[in-house]
Amino acid sequence: MPILACQQLGRTLPSPESRTLLEDVSFTLERGEVLAVVGPSGAGKSTLLRLLNRLDQPTSGTVCLNGTDTRTLMPRELRRRIGMVMQRAYLFPGTVARNVAFGPRQHGQTISPEEIDSFLTHVGLAGYASRDAFTLSGGEAQRVAITRALANQPEILLLDEPTSALDEAARHGVEQLLESLIRERHLTCVWVTHSIEQARAMADKVLALEAGRVSAYGPAAEVLHA
Amino acid sequence: MLNHFLHSQLALGIAECIVTALVALLVMLLARRRAPGLLKELPIAEIRGVAQIVAVGAILAFMLRGPQWTSLLVLTAMMLAAASIVRKRAKRIPRAFMLALTAICAGAGAVLAIMIFLGVIPLRITMLVPVGSMVIANTMNTQSLFLDRLRGEVTSHVGEIESALALGAGADAALLPYLSAAFRACLIPSIDNIRSLGIVWIPGIMAGMVLSGASPLFAALYQFVVLTTIFSASALACFISSHLVTRRLFTAQEQLVLR
Secondary structure (H helix, E strand, O other): OOOEEEEEEEEEOOOOOOOEEEEEEEEEEOOOOEEEEEOOOOOOHHHHHHHHOOOOOOOEEEEEEOOEEHHHOOHHHHHHHEEEEOOOOOOOOOEHHHHHHHHHHHOOOOOOHHHHHHHHHHOOOOOOOOOEHHHOOHHHHHHHHHHHHHOOOOOEEEEEOOOOOOOHHHHHHHHHHHHHHHHHHOOOEEEEOOOHHHHHHHOOEEEEEEOOEEEEEEEHHHHHHO | OHHHHOOOHHHHHHHHHHHHHHHHHHHHHHOOOOOHHHHHHHHHHHHHHHHHHHHHHHHHHHHOOOOOOHHHHHHHHHHHHHHHHHHHHOOOOOOHHHHHHHHHHHHHHHHHHHHHHHOOOOOOHHHHHHHHHHHHHHHHHHHHHHHHHHHHHHHHOHHHHHHHHHOOOOHHHHHHHHHHHHHHHHHHHHHHHHHOEOOOEOOHHHHHHHHOOOOHHHHHHHHHHHHHHHHHHHHHHHHHHHHHHHHHHEOOOOOEOOO
């Protein structure tokens, strides 16, 4: 059974806008697979991710997580199980440690300082736990955002162009970090990216979107070769 | 100076209104670059304000001869009008009229009822309507400030709020920091009013009571009573509003509506 299965997923804005953002998107994702979502700006890539963790409401189609229709799950439970890293870090006021512990705390779990240190060491931020989150550089902040999402131990990680707001040097570092995390932890990811090279290097499957519809879907080698 | 030229009380009152309205306009004209929209709003607000207060004066003059319960009608009408004004400030917040009306009725209504029950505010039209209107008006201002500030906080922190939701936080937890900021900001003027009482300003009620022959000490104590009543009503209304507003800013699926 696929860990994630989308069937004819779509979203149309209510009137007066009545604009279709995404239409008839279907795909499946097996555990440990990486699906790259590519396409031009405005194609509906971010919309797709927001429908998967229901930050926006689909107006058609279904999303199944391990065979369970996500409409039957509480939004909080769904979002704990499907984590997300956005284009910008959007850290919360307070220390880095407080940011990392935020997700588990929402579900009544405590995360020890040692665990936080271990998480941070793993993303190249050893000794950052007590730092004020607002004093970090863009690249450091995005590393904290990735750590914060992983602290929830999600079954699937949604990456919404997590390096697009970073400068060249920081982008390279964060991309390398994500690649090593995905390989080491066998993370199941849906990765929205503009970079065909990145998709070729990391993705098992590619979903290409254009004007809210699927223009190509299949194994990365096939889609990117065509 | 005006009383040298105008000898009837009514003519003097009208002239004073015109002069003070012009002074307010002049100030806004000087500061027009800071907030051009307010310069257009002020004349309308002034004309509306003077028409309303004169109408209320006429109604009060009429009511003084009528039964006590009519004051409740006036206070209810004031609450409806206050909620309607708050709704205009709370643009983009869904169902803001009912939100404001519930908060104002519960906040101002409950505090006024307690004060009447305890005998702090006498159940006389001449006391209930002016004091009640002050409580309602200040509650309305605080509500406007609260919802306006909250809307600003939310629209400028959409990323943070949705990040919290995406980490599995509930709507209440995701909104809490911005509710707290708005709650604190809207009550600062009321707290400062109490703090500066007698030092920075001597409010109207005390001045009026002293002018009409009451003991200055009693007038001072009563002024404190009125201000703390206003604060309690404002804070209670905002507290209620802060609970009701979350359900208006998020869907049942905990998706942020105001973006």
